[in-house]
Amino acid sequence: MTTNATKFVVDEKGRKKAVLLDIKEYSHLLARLEEMEDTLDLDKAIRQKQGFRDYREVREELHKEGRL
Numbered sequence: 001m002t003t004n005a006t007k008f009v010v011d012e013k014g015r016k017k018a019v020l021l022d023i024k025e026y027s028h029l030l031a032r033l034e035e036m037e038d039t040l041d042l043d044k045a046i047r048q049k050q051g052f053r054d055y056r057e058v059r060e061e062l063h064k065e066g067r068l
Contacts, residue, residue, distance in 0.1 A: 006019065007019070007020040
């Protein structure tokens with residue numbers, strides 16, 4: 001979701017220093033970034049797999065303990 005009318009903040013020499021985004025585009029970029037971070041966290045967890053348990057097993061245990 002990029003626009004053709006990208007706006008920049010420039011310094012006194014005309015060098016680009018910042019980008020201006022509308023709120024909708026900024027929100028979209030933040031959401032995409034969060035999705036990418038979640039994906040990287042999941043990939044890392046899978047690579048390190050330390051003690052993963054089946055969801056049904058955990059749910060049954062919580063149910064037996066009365067916590068679900």
